[in-house]
Amino acid sequence: MSTGITETETEEEQTEAVGAARAAGESAYQQARMEKKEIDEANREARRQAREAVENADRTVELKVFRYDPEVPEKEEPRFDSFPVPFSKGMTVLDALMWARDHYDSSLTFRHSCRQAVCGSDALFVNGKQRLGCKTQVADLAEQGVPSTVRIEPLPHAEVVKDLVVDMEHFYDQMESVEPYFQDEDTPDGLNEQRQSRENREKIKMSTRCIWCGACMSSCNIAAGDNQYLGPAAINKAYRFAMDEREGEDLTEHRLNIIEQEHGVWRCQTQFSCTEVCPKDIPLTEHIQALKREAVKKNLKFW
Amino acid sequence: MHEHDVIVVGGGGAGLRAAIAAHEEGADVAIVTKLHPVRSHTGAAEGGINAALRDGDDWTDHAYDTMKGSDYLGDAPAIETLCQDSPGETIQLEHWGMPFSREDDGRVSQRPFGGLSFPRTTYAGAETGHHLLHTMYEQVVKRGITVYDEYYVANLAVTDHPDPEDRECHGCIAYDIKSGDLTAFKATGGVILATGGDGQAFDHTTNAVANTGDGPAMAYRAGVPMEDPEFVQFHPTTLPSTGVLISEGVRGEGGILYNSEGERFMFERGYANNDGELASRDVVSRAELTEVNEGRGIEDEYVYLDMRHLGEERIVDRLENILHLAEDFEGVDGLEEPMPVKPGQHYHMGGIETNENGETCVSGLYAAGECACVSVHGSNRLGGNALPELIVFGARAGYHAAGRDMGEAQIQTGPSAAIEHETDLDTPVSPGALDRPDPDVAADGGAVTADPDAVVESALETERERVETLMERDGINHAEIRADLQDAMTQWVNVFREKEGLQKALEAIRECRERYQNVAVADPSRTFNTDLIHTIETRNLIDVAETITLGALARDEFRGAHWRAEHQERDDEHWLKHTMIAWNDGSPDLYYTDVILEGQDKAYEPKIRSY
Numbered sequence: 069m070s071t072g073i074t075e076t077e078t079e080e081e082q083t084e085a086v087g088a089a090r091a092a093g094e095s096a097y098q099q100a101r102m103e104k105k106e107i108d109e110a111n112r113e114a115r116r117q118a119r120e121a122v123e124n125a126d127r128t129v130e131l132k133v134f135r136y137d138p139e140v141p142e143k144e145e146p147r148f149d150s151f152p153v154p155f156s157k158g159m160t161v162l163d164a165l166m167w168a169r170d171h172y173d174s175s176l177t178f179r180h181s182c183r184q185a186v187c188g189s190d191a192l193f194v195n196g197k198q199r200l201g202c203k204t205q206v207a208d209l210a211e212q213g214v215p216s217t218v219r220i221e222p223l224p225h226a227e228v229v230k231d232l233v234v235d236m237e238h239f240y241d242q243m244e245s246v247e248p249y250f251q252d253e254d255t256p257d258g259l260n261e262q263r264q265s266r267e268n269r270e271k272i273k274m275s276t277r278c279i280w281c282g283a284c285m286s287s288c289n290i291a292a293g294d295n296q297y298l299g300p301a302a303i304n305k306a307y308r309f310a311m312d313e314r315e316g317e318d319l320t321e322h323r324l325n326i327i328e329q330e331h332g333v334w335r336c337q338t339q340f341s342c343t344e345v346c347p348k349d350i351p352l353t354e355h356i357q358a359l360k361r362e363a364v365k366k367n368l369k370f371w
Numbered sequence: 372m373h374e375h376d377v378i379v380v381g382g383g384g385a386g387l388r389a390a391i392a393a394h395e396e397g398a399d400v401a402i403v404t405k406l407h408p409v410r411s412h413t414g415a416a417e418g419g420i421n422a423a424l425r426d427g428d429d430w431t432d433h434a435y436d437t438m439k440g441s442d443y444l445g446d447a448p449a450i451e452t453l454c455q456d457s458p459g460e461t462i463q464l465e466h467w468g469m470p471f472s473r474e475d476d477g478r479v480s481q482r483p484f485g486g487l488s489f490p491r492t493t494y495a496g497a498e499t500g501h502h503l504l505h506t507m508y509e510q511v512v513k514r515g516i517t518v519y520d521e522y523y524v525a526n527l528a529v530t531d532h533p534d535p536e537d538r539e540c541h542g543c544i545a546y547d548i549k550s551g552d553l554t555a556f557k558a559t560g561g562v563i564l565a566t567g568g569d570g571q572a573f574d575h576t577t578n579a580v581a582n583t584g585d586g587p588a589m590a591y592r593a594g595v596p597m598e599d600p601e602f603v604q605f606h607p608t609t610l611p612s613t614g615v616l617i618s619e620g621v622r623g624e625g626g627i628l629y630n631s632e633g634e635r636f637m638f639e640r641g642y643a644n645n646d647g648e649l650a651s652r653d654v655v656s657r658a659e660l661t662e663v664n665e666g667r668g669i670e671d672e673y674v675y676l677d678m679r680h681l682g683e684e685r686i687v688d689r690l691e692n693i694l695h696l697a698e699d700f701e702g703v704d705g706l707e708e709p710m711p712v713k714p715g716q717h718y719h720m721g722g723i724e725t726n727e728n729g730e731t732c733v734s735g736l737y738a739a740g741e742c743a744c745v746s747v748h749g750s751n752r753l754g755g756n757a758l759p760e761l762i763v764f765g766a767r768a769g770y771h772a773a774g775r776d777m778g779e780a781q782i783q784t785g786p787s788a789a790i791e792h793e794t795d796l797d798t799p800v801s802p803g804a805l806d807r808p809d810p811d812v813a814a815d816g817g818a819v820t821a822d823p824d825a826v827v828e829s830a831l832e833t834e835r836e837r838v839e840t841l842m843e844r845d846g847i848n849h850a851e852i853r854a855d856l857q858d859a860m861t862q863w864v865n866v867f868r869e870k871e872g873l874q875k876a877l878e879a880i881r882e883c884r885e886r887y888q889n890v891a892v893a894d895p896s897r898t899f900n901t902d903l904i905h906t907i908e909t910r911n912l913i914d915v916a917e918t919i920t921l922g923a924l925a926r927d928e929f930r931g932a933h934w935r936a937e938h939q940e941r942d943d944e945h946w947l948k949h950t951m952i953a954w955n956d957g958s959p960d961l962y963y964t965d966v967i968l969e970g971q972d973k974a975y976e977p978k979i980r981s982y
Contacts, residue, residue, distance in 0.1 A: 081694030107889050139896045157793045158612045158702070170850035174902040175894030179410075181579040185699065186501055187410040193669045203699050229549065230899045237895065238409070249509035250468025259462050269470060276470045276502060280409045314468065 118171035125154030129206055133176065134305040136222040137230050146228075149173070155206060161194055161218060162201035165232075167314055185347055188279030191286070192232055193221040197295075198283035223286040239282045243354035244297050246306040246326055253316045268313040273309040277348040277353055284342035284352055296331040298341035300352040303327055307355040310362065321366060328363045336360075374388040375401040375517070377772045378558040378563055380524045380543060382408030382967065384416075384500070384761035385740025385768075386565035387507035388460075389729075390516050392769025396558055399775070401517040403524055403545050405581065405904070412567050412579040416500025417618035417692065418484065419492035420762075421755040422461040423454065425481065428489040434970065437756060440486040441749025442650050442848075442931035442941065443977040444599065444949070447970035448781040449745045452727045452767075457759040460766065461493055464795050469506040471495045472689065482689070483623045484754045486651040486982070492755040497618045497692040503758060519556075521548040523904050525584065525837075527562065527593050528823075528830035529553070529733060535594030535687050535953070540736035541823040542962065543589075544834040548904065549855045551897025553838065557823060557829045559970040561772035563737040564590060564723060565765060568609060571908070572916040573716035574857035574867075577609055577616040586742035588911035590723045591918065593730045596786070596951040598744035600721035600915075601922030601933050604752050605866045607655035609715030611673045614871045615700045617693055617712055619754040624689055626678040628659070629709065630667040636674070643982040650982035653751045653932040656714035656866050663713070675709035714866055718757060720748040720932065721922070724784050724951065729768025734787025739768040741840045745782070746949065746966075750931025782967065786953065793961040799874045800881040802917055804957030805888060846891025848885055849902075849909040856883045856909075856916055869936035873924040880917050887913060918959070922950045925961060943977050 070201050122128055131151045137143035151168035162180055169176040179189040183202045190201040195209050195218060209218055226234035256262060285298040291299045298306075309315055310323040327333045333356055342352040377393040379386045382404030393400040402408065423430045433454040438445055461479075465471060471479040472495055475658075483490040495502040511518065522545040529540045542557040560899065564766035566586030591597050607628075610616040622628075628648050630636045637643050643650035650658075659674050668674060678686060678693070683706055697705045723738040725731055725745045731738055740761045747760055771777045859879035863872035868939025887910060894902040928933055928942035948963040968975045 072623050092433075103889055104845065106892075107846050110851070110886075110889075114848065116852055137896050137898060139898050143896075156476050170848070170854075174848050174892075175896065175900075176851065177894075177901050181406060181410055181581045182412060182415050183580065183613060184415060184696065186414045186498075187406070187579065188410070189406065189410045230896065242408070244512055247513075249513035250506070251513075252466060252468070255466045259458055261462060261478050262466050264470075264473055265477055266473045266475065272470060273496075276505070277498070279414070279501070280407075309468070312468065364694050 069280045108347060112140060114171070120153050121154050121171070123370060127155040128152045129155045130217045131164055132217055133165070133232070135231055135338045136228055143195060157207065159205060159206045160202055161192070161199070161220065162190055164206055164218065165201060165220065174188070177230050186279055188281035191223055191283045192279035193223055193286070195219050198287045200281060200283070202346045203347055223282060225286050225292040226282070236282060238295070239285055239301070240282070242285070242302040243280065243305055246298065246302045247300060247323070248305045248309070250309065250312070251319050253319065257331055262314045264312070272308050272311050274350045275304050275311070277350055278304055283345045283347060287341040287345045289339060289341065290335050290337060294331060294335060297335045298327065298332050300356065303333055303336075303359060304350060304352050304355050307359055310359065323361070324363050324366050327359050333360050335365065372555040372557055373401070374557045374559070375399050376558065376560040377769070378403055378409070378543060378556050379563045379769070381411070381567060381740070381742075382406065382518065382520065383411030383565060383567050383740065384413035384503055384507065384758065385765035386563070387504070387511055388762045388765030389563045389565055389739055389772070391507065391510055392766040393773040394514050394516055396770050396773035396775050398773035401519060401556070402511070403519045403543070403556060405521065405523040405548065407520040408511065408518060408865045409505060411504055412502040412582055413650035414501045414911050415577070415579065415616065416503070416758055417497045418620050418623070419482065419494030419499045419755045420457070420461050420503070420758040421484070421487065421491050421753070422457040422759060423489070423491055424461065424479070424493065424494050425491070428491050430458070430565040432492060433457070433487055435975070436487050437747065437753060438975045439978070439980060440516070440751055440753040442751055443772055443943070443947065443968065443975065444602070444746070444749030444930060444966055446746040446782055446967040447975055448967055449727050449747045450837065451970050453659055453747045453759055453763050454755070456763040460759065460762040463502060464506055464762070467506050467510050469495065469502050483649065484619065485619055485622065485646070485649045485655070486753040487755070492623065494620065497620050497690045499888055500756065501583035507529055520544065522554065523548055523767070523907070524589070525907050526830050527589050527736065527835045528557075528827040529593040529736070530826055534786070536548060536787060538594055538733045539705065540593070540733050542827045542830070543805065544830050546838070546904070551900060553831060553835055555827045557827045558735070560774060561735045561737050563729065563739060563768050563772055564742055565738070565740045565834050566742045568741045569912065569915045570716045572857065572860050572912050572919065574854070574861045575609070575614045577606055577614050578716065584742070584911050584915035585908065586669035586738060587722050588914040590731060590736065590738060590864070591914055591954050593733060593736070594954060595733055595736065596724045596953040597918040598721055598746065599750070599922065599950050600918040600952060601950060602720035602750045602927050602931060603716060603864070603919060604652060604718040604720060605656045606715040606934050607652055607714050607715035608676055608712040609717070610701045611694070611711050611713050613700050614715045615696055616708060616717065617676060617696065618649040618690070619652070619928050621676060621678050621690055621693055624678070624685065625681055626676055627680070629675040629677060630653070630662045631669045632656060632667055634667070636662050636667070646982035651751055654982055656933060658868050659712075659714055669711065673711040673713040676712045677709035678705055679709070687973035718752055720744065720750065720752050720918070726780035726782040726784050727767065728763075728771040728780050730771065730780065730784065737768040737772055739764040752935055779905055783964070786962065786963045789951070790948065790965055791963050794965070796961060798921070798924065799878050802877065802881070802921055803954070805884060838903065841890070841892045841903065844891045846889045847886065849890050849906040852883050852886050852890065852897055853909045853912060856880065856912055860916055860919070864923055867934055867936065868923055869922065873920055876920045877924065879915070880913060880920060884913050918952045921952055921959060921961065926950060947977065
C-alpha cells in the first residue's frame with residue numbers, strides 16, 4: 069500500500085489531503101505496530117519450539133562453541149557459548165551447529181557447504197582434534213555411547229576472523245607457491261590423449277584427493293612455528309605433479325627444487341599429525357618422505 | 372568500483388571454464404564467487420563426462436540418446452553442439468592433467484551409464500567432479516586470473532528499458548563477505564552467471580547448502596525468462612538420512628536394486644524390462660517410490676542398492692568413494708551390506724534461458740552450467756551429461772563474452788520468440804512480488820538507462836538500501852521461512868505431482884513471500900555475516916520455487932521428470948513446447964516457445980520412450 073501524498077492546489081483540497089494523510093499515517097503506524105506484534109509472536113514461537121524440542125528430546129548434546137567477533141562489543145572478548153541440541157542417531161557435528169544457529173543464535177558463524185566431505189570448508193577443532201564437521205558423527209565423540217559435551221573451536225594456528233571462521237589466505241598462498249598446475253611439454257594434438265599407466269595413476273591417486281580443508285596444516289607443529297614452511301597440503305600437491313609420469317624429467321627437477329627450498333620438505337619431522345587428521349586419508353607424511361628420497365636421489369641439498 | 376572486460380559470477384565448473392576461455396581470448400576476466408572455487412559443488416559430482424571418444428561411437432549417437440532422454444524437450448542445435456564439442460573439451464581436461472581412470476593401454480576409461488547406447492561416460496573413480504574442479508582451478512591459477520573469493524553477488528546492474536530485449540547488463544554488485552563492504556563490479560564485455568543449482572529449495576537434496584539459485588533469481592528479476600522450470604531431476608540413489616549422492620556409476624558397474632521382498636523390481640515388476648537399473652533417472656525414481664508406496668519399501672522409506680557381487684577389487688578400483696560415503700553418512704559397509712537409497716532432488720533441468728552461445732535476451736548477460744537452460748536436458752537429464760554441459764557451454768559463453776565471433780545462434784531467446792501466452796492458468800493465489808514498497812521486492816533491472824557507470828552506481832545504491840533495511844529493522848529469522856519453503860516443495864512438488872498439491876505449494880510459497888516481508892538480520896556485525904547472506908539467498912529460493920511450481924501446475928501432461936497424477940500421457944500435440952516464466956514487473960508472465968527438433972543434418976522424430 070502507498071502512503072504517498074500528491075501535490076494539491078486549492079485550500080480545500082489541502083485540508084482534505086491532510087486528513088487523508090493523517091488517516092493513512094495512522095493506519096501505517098497501526099500496521100507497523102501489528103507487524104511488530106506478529107514478529108514478536110513469531111520469534112517467541114520459534115524460541116518456544118526450540119525449547120520444546122530440547123525438553124522432549126530423549127537425549128541432548130551440549131555444544132560448547134568458541135565465539136569471537138572483533139566488531140561487536142559484547143563479543144570482542146573470546147568466550148564459549150553453550151547450546152543444548154536434541155541428539156538423534158546419525159547427527160553430525162555440522163548438523164548440531166546448524167541446529168544451534170537456526171534455533172538459538174543466527175549470528176553463530178561457520179563455513180559449510182557440501183555436507184559430504186568434498187568441499188573442505190568445515191574443518192574445525194572438535195574435542196581437541198582437527199576434523200570435518202560434516203563427517204564427524206556426534207555419537208562417535210561419545211564416552212560410553214552417551215555424548216554429553218562437544219567442544220567446537222576454530223582451526224588452531226590460523227587467524228580467527230569470527231567465531232569458527234579462520235583466515236585461509238596463508239594456506240592458499242602456500243598451496244599456490246608450489247606451482248600447483250600441470251605443466252605440459254609436449255601436448256598431443258587434437259583428440260590424442262597423453263597416456264598414463266594404471267600404476268602411475270594409482271601412485272598419485274591418494275594425493276589428488278586433497279580438498280584443501282587445511283586440517284593438516286593446522287595440526288602440524290612445524291607449520292605452527294615456521295610460517296614459511298610449505299606445509300603438508302602444499303607438499304602433497306607438489307608430490308601429485310612430481311610423481312605424475314605425464315610431466316617430463318625437466319619439470320620434475322624444477323618441482324624438486326621448489327620443495328627442496330629452505331622451508332620445504334626437510335622441515336618435516338615425521339610426526340604424522342597431518343596424516344592422522346586428514347579427512348581424505350591421504351598418507352601425507354609418506355608423500356613428504358617420498359619427495360625427500362627423490363630429492364636425495366636427484367640432487368642432494370641440505371639446509 | 373572494480374572494472375574488468377568479463378565478470379564470471381560463480382567459481383564452479385562452468386565459471387572456471389568460462390573464465391579460462393575468456394582469458395584465452397585475450398580478455399581481462401575476473402571470477403566473483405561466494406565460495407572459494409575449490410569449495411564449489413561441482414566437486415561433488417561423481418559419475419563422469421559423456422563424450423564420444425572411441426571407435427564405434429559417434430557424436431550423433433550421443434545426440435540421439437540425449438534427445439531421447441530429454442523426452443524430446445531438448446533443442447537439437449544445443450544438443451548437437453554439446454555432443455560435438457564434448458570430446459575436444461574432455462581431452463582438453465586430460466591435457467591439463469586431470470587424473471582420469473585409465474585403461475590398460477593408458478587411455479582414459481569409459482563406462483556405461485543410464486540411457487546411453489554406448490559406454491561413453493569418461494570418469495575419474497567415483498569423484499570425477501572433484502578432479503574436474505581442481506584441474507580447472509589449477510589452470511586458473513596458472514593463468515593468473517583474478518579471483519574474488521567469498522564475494523556474494525546479490526544484484527545485477529541492468530538498464531531499465533521496458534522490454535527485456537532492450538536491456539543491457541553492465542555489471543553486478545557483490546558483498547565482500549569477509550569485510551562486509553558492498554562492491555560494484557563493472558563489466559565492459561559481459562557478466563556470465565555460473566552460479567549452479569538451486570536444490571536448497573527442497574529439503575532432501577544432493578545439493579550443497581550454497582546451492583540457492585542466486586543466478587536464476589537475479590536473472591529472472593532482471594527480466595530474463597526461466598525456461599522449463601518445472602523439470603527438476605530427482606536422483607534415484609541418494610542416502611535416506613542426508614541426501615548424499617550415490618553415483619549412477621554403481622548401477623553402471625552392475626549394481627542391483629532390491630525391494631523388501633528381495634525382488635529385483637526394475638525387471639520383476641516390469642518398470643524397465645530391457646535396461647532395468649540402467650533406465651533413465653526419472654524412470655528409476657518413480658519405480659522406487661512406487662515400491663515404497665505399495666508397501667514393498669524398507670522402513671516405508673527406501674529400497675536397497677547392492678554392489679557386493681561386483682567384488683572388492685572392482686569396487687575399490689572404480690567406486691571407492693562410494694564405500695566412504697556409505698560408511699560415513701549411513702554407517703553401512705558397502706562391501707558387506709546393501710546400501711539404503713531413495714530419490715532426492717538432484718539437478719534442475721530448467722533455468723535461465725540462453726542460446727547456444729550462452730547469451731540471454733538481456734545483452735551482456737550470459738549464463739552457463741546448471742543455472743542456465745540452453746535446453747540440452749529437456750525434461751530429463753541423462754547421467755554424465757552435466758559435466759560436458761559445464762565445459763562446453765562454459766567455454767562458449769566465455770569466448771562470446773570476450774568478443775569471439777561464434778556465429779549466429781540458432782536458438783532464439785526472449786519474449787519475441789513466444790508462440791503463445793497462457794491466460795487462464797488456475798492459480799489459487801496471485802503469484803509474484805507483493806506490493807509493499809520495499810527495495811527488496813523491486814521488480815526488474817536497475818532504475819536508469821543512462822551510461823554504464825550510472826547503471827552500476829544505481830544498482831549499488833539499491834543493494835545498499837536493501838542491506839541496510841535488513842540489518843536495521845526487527846523481524847523474523849529467515850531460517851524458519853526457508854524450512855517451510857523446503858517442506859512445501861518436498862511435500863507437493865516432488866517426484867509425483869498432482870494439481871491440488873501444486874496449488875497448495877503455491878499458497879505456501881505465497882505465505883513464505885509474505886512472511887519474508889518481515890525478515891530481518893539479527894547479527895549486527897559486518898564481518899562474515901552469514902545471517903545476511905542466508906537471508907538474501909532465502910529470497911532467491913522463494914522466487915525459484917515459485918517458477919518451478921507455476922510451471923508444474925501449467926504443464927498438464929507427463930513428460931520426463933514431470934509426472935502428473937491427472938495426466939499420465941505425454942501430450943506432444945499440446946505440450947511439445949518450452950515453458951517460459953518471466954518476472955514482468957513482479958507479476959510472473961507465462962508463455963511458450965517452440966522446441967527445435969531440426970538438427971544439422973536431420974530432424975529428431977519424437978518416439979515413445981522405452982528402456
